Amino acid sequence: MKHFFSIAIASLIFLIPAGAFAFQASDPLGLVLTWQQDPTSTMTIDWHTGTDDRIAEVAYRVADTDEWHSFTGSTMPYPHSDRLIHRVELTGLSADTGYEFRTGPYSRIRKFRTAPADASRPVRFAAGGDVRHRVEWMERMNRHVAGFSPDFIVWGGDLAYADGRSDRMERWYDFMDAMMHTLVTPDGFTIPVIAGLGNHEVIASWYNNDDSELREGFPPYQQDDESRERIAPNYYKLFAFPGQPGYGVLDFGEYLSIILLDTDHTNPVDGQQTEWLVSLSTNTRAPLISTSPADSSSRCGKKLLRLRRSSKDGGVLK
Numbered sequence: 001m002k003h004f005f006s007i008a009i010a011s012l013i014f015l016i017p018a019g020a021f022a023f024q025a026s027d028p029l030g031l032v033l034t035w036q037q038d039p040t041s042t043m044t045i046d047w048h049t050g051t052d053d054r055i056a057e058v059a060y061r062v063a064d065t066d067e068w069h070s071f072t073g074s075t076m077p078y079p080h081s082d083r084l085i086h087r088v089e090l091t092g093l094s095a096d097t098g099y100e101f102r103t104g105p106y107s108r109i110r111k112f113r114t115a116p117a118d119a120s121r122p123v124r125f126a127a128g129g130d131v132r133h134r135v136e137w138m139e140r141m142n143r144h145v146a147g148f149s150p151d152f153i154v155w156g157g158d159l160a161y162a163d164g165r166s167d168r169m170e171r172w173y174d175f176m177d178a179m180m181h182t183l184v185t186p187d188g189f190t191i192p193v194i195a196g197l198g199n200h201e202v203i204a205s206w207y208n209n210d211d212s213e214l215r216e217g218f219p220p221y222q223q224d225d226e227s228r229e230r231i232a233p234n235y236y237k238l239f240a241f242p243g244q245p246g247y248g249v250l251d252f253g254e255y256l257s258i259i260l261l262d263t264d265h266t267n268p269v270d271g272q273q274t275e276w277l278v279s280l281s282t283n284t285r286a287p288l289i290s291t292s293p294a295d296s297s298s299r300c301g302k303k304l305l306r307l308r309r310s311s312k313d314g315g316v317l318k
């Protein structure tokens with residue numbers, strides 16, 4: 001009889017689908033916080049799972065309160081992978097406020113903080129790039145930066161060094177795992193990231209439109225969504241901002257703007273992108289301040305990142 005029960009229990013274990021255990025996990029496979037709209041009142045939350053999990057819902061509440069709310073988003077394929085990307089944008093949030101949240105069925109409660117409504121307190125951020133290289137170096141740098149409790153991080157590209165290749169997906173996997181586990185402040189706030197496009201996000205690591213010998217059989221890029229996503233498949237799917245067409249502006253209330261540009265990785269500098277930038281600049285009410293050189297001559301100098309600040313508040317950015 002004892003033998004019979006052992007066989008019965010073993011059979012039951014084999015009959016339980018693997019997905020049943022996934023719903024008890026504390027963490028998904030990756031987590032990215034960023035913004036698509038004003039960081040004073042929104043937060044975009046991405047997380048990654050296997051294909052057995054299609055719950056694109058975030059539960060959230062103001063930190064240290066009792067009332068949970070929820071937002072439902074969308075699920076999309078993770079390029080070159082059997083994983084899924086879930087994306088939920090929370091809107092209508094209060095400025096400079098800590099929120100607790102849970103993603104899908106995962107039990108761990110994390111925290112984020114919205115940006116202040118105005119520049120009445122210092123806004124601290126870290127800027128960098130060439131992020132992964134060796135993942136242990138990335139993790140060490142992330143932990144060091146997180147120790148300063150930045151409100152957000154700006155990465156100017158060259159993220160996982162996967163070069164748009166399907167045989168380098170492990171680089172994205174450990175990159176996303178490192179983001180989830182190391183971009184957390186000492187007070188437990190997950191740090192949002194604004195990520196630009198670098199040459200190591202595109203096929204052959206340098207998809208210059210005029211550089212045919214490195215294109216590995218691909219035609220010159222076109223200025224359309226399909227072409228851009230074919231050249232940099234993971235970048236366009238894994239980061240909600242800037243999304244298509246690969247450049248964009250993020251306005252923090254009326255006191256700070258961050259502009260991400262694409263220096264000839266999936267868009268030419270001249271033409272539509274420059275015209276867009278010029279139109280943006282003429283609409284700006286406050287001075288532009290450059291925090292990194294606009295260096296389109298260097299393969300690693302990718303991003304023109306500029307800040308806008310209100311002259312009446314003056315000098316509050318760190």
Ligand SMILES: [Fe+2]
Nearest residue numbers: 130158299300
């Ligand atoms: Fe680089």
